[in-house]
Amino acid sequence: MAGVEEYTTLRTLTELETFHACIALAERAGALQVQRETRSGDGSSLLRLSVCDAAVLAKHLGVSLLDERVAEAELLLEPWRLRFPVLEEVLAAWRDNHKLRGAGPEAAQALADAACAVAARLDDAGSERVLRRESTRLFRDSKRLEKITRWLELLATGELIASGLSEVEVWALLGLRREPQPLLISGVGTATVGEVVLPLLRPFIGLPLEQLRALRTDARCLVSIENLASFHDATKAPGAEQTLLLYTGGMPSPAWRAAYALILACLPTALPIYHWGDIDEGGFRIAAKISEAAAKAGKKLQPLLMAPDELPDEVYAAAPRPTPPQLARMCRWATLAGWEGVSAALQLRPIQLEQEHLNVQLPSLHLLS
Numbered sequence: 001m002a003g004v005e006e007y008t009t010l011r012t013l014t015e016l017e018t019f020h021a022c023i024a025l026a027e028r029a030g031a032l033q034v035q036r037e038t039r040s041g042d043g044s045s046l047l048r049l050s051v052c053d054a055a056v057l058a059k060h061l062g063v064s065l066l067d068e069r070v071a072e073a074e075l076l077l078e079p080w081r082l083r084f085p086v087l088e089e090v091l092a093a094w095r096d097n098h099k100l101r102g103a104g105p106e107a108a109q110a111l112a113d114a115a116c117a118v119a120a121r122l123d124d125a126g127s128e129r130v131l132r133r134e135s136t137r138l139f140r141d142s143k144r145l146e147k148i149t150r151w152l153e154l155l156a157t158g159e160l161i162a163s164g165l166s167e168v169e170v171w172a173l174l175g176l177r178r179e180p181q182p183l184l185i186s187g188v189g190t191a192t193v194g195e196v197v198l199p200l201l202r203p204f205i206g207l208p209l210e211q212l213r214a215l216r217t218d219a220r221c222l223v224s225i226e227n228l229a230s231f232h233d234a235t236k237a238p239g240a241e242q243t244l245l246l247y248t249g250g251m252p253s254p255a256w257r258a259a260y261a262l263i264l265a266c267l268p269t270a271l272p273i274y275h276w277g278d279i280d281e282g283g284f285r286i287a288a289k290i291s292e293a294a295a296k297a298g299k300k301l302q303p304l305l306m307a308p309d310e311l312p313d314e315v316y317a318a319a320p321r322p323t324p325p326q327l328a329r330m331c332r333w334a335t336l337a338g339w340e341g342v343s344a345a346l347q348l349r350p351i352q353l354e355q356e357h358l359n360v361q362l363p364s365l366h367l368l369s
Contacts, residue, residue: 222263
C-alpha cells in the first residue's frame with residue numbers, strides 16, 4: 001500500500017483505481033477507517049486513513065507483527081535459553097525492535113542452529129573438528145556453520161556487540177578448523193604422544209593435540225606466541241635453545257588449551273610462563289583465554305612485549321591509536337588476563353600494534369643472567 005507521497009504522485013487512472021481498490025479491500029476487512037471527500041466530486045478522493053486493527057491490517061497485507069515474530073523466535077530458542085543466558089538479551093533487544101548483528105527475529109532459526117553447534121562443541125571441548133565435516137554432521141550442509149558464524153560468535157563470547165574476532169578466530173574458539181592443526185612446539189626435551197616418546201626438535205615439531213600425554217624439558221621458561229611468523233622468528237632468536245615455544249594458532253582452541261594445561265602440569269612449579277601476542281583487542285582476548293587456562297593449572301601468565309611503556313619510542317610513534325571504545329575493550333581484556341599494569345599503561349600510552357612489527361626478545365636471556 002502506498003504512503004502519502006506515493007498517493008499524491010499517482011498519475012494514471014489505472015494507478016488510482018488500483019490504489020483505491022486496495023484501500024477499499026482493507027476497509028472491508030476491518031483494518032482501516034477511511035475518510036473520503038464527500039462535499040464535491042464522486043467521493044473517491046481520500047482525506048485520511050486510520051488503522052483500526054494492526055493485527056487485521058498485517059494479516060491483510062500478509063506480514064507478521066513484531067510481537068508475533070518475537071513469539072516465534074522465543075519458541076525456536078526456548079531449548080537453549082537456560083544454557084546460553086545471552087539469548088535473553090537478544091530477545092529483549094528484538095522485543096524493543098532493535099536489530100543485532102544486522103538482523104531481527106527473522107534470524108531466530110540461524111541463532112538456534114548456532115546454539116546447537118556451540119553446545120555440541122562445548123560438550124566435546126577436548127577435541128578439534130574439521131569445520132565442514134562438523135557442519136555436515138550437524139546440519140547435512142557443509143557450509144551451514146560458515147553462514148551462521150556471526151551467531152556462533154555471539155554465543156561463544158556471550159556478548160551482544162561484535163567482538164572483532166575474525167571468522168577463523170571464532171571457529172578456533174570453538175575448536176573448529178578448516179583442516180586439522182598440529183601443536184607447533186620448539187624446544188629441547190621429549191614429548192609422549194600416545195605410547196611413543198618423541199624428542200622435541202628445533203626449530204620446531206608438530207604434534208597431534210589430542211594425543212599428547214606428557215612432556216619433559218630443561219627449558220628455563222615457556223612462551224606462547226599468537227602469530228605464526230613471530231613464532232618462526234622466535235625459534236631462531238637468541239635464547240631459543242633455553243625456551244619452550246608454543247604457537248597458539250591465533251585464538252587457541254579448547255583442545256589447544258587442554259594440551260597447554262597438560263604441558264604446564266609437567267613443568268616445574270616455579271618455571272615462568274609468558275605470552276606474546278598482538279597489542280589489540282584480539283591479542284588481549286587471546287591472552288585472557290590462555291591466562292585462564294594457566295590459572296587453572298596454578299600458574300601466573302606474564303606478558304612479553306605487550307606493555308606499551310616497554311616499547312621503543314620510535315615504534316610507539318609510528319603505531320596507530322585505538323578508538324576510545326577499542327581501548328576500553330583492550331584494557332578490559334588485559335585486566336581479565338591478570339595484567340593490571342598493562343591495562344594502566346595502555347590508558348597512559350594507547351597503541352595498537354601487531355607483534356610482527358617487533359623484534360623478538362626472549363625472556364630466557366634475562367633468566368640466564
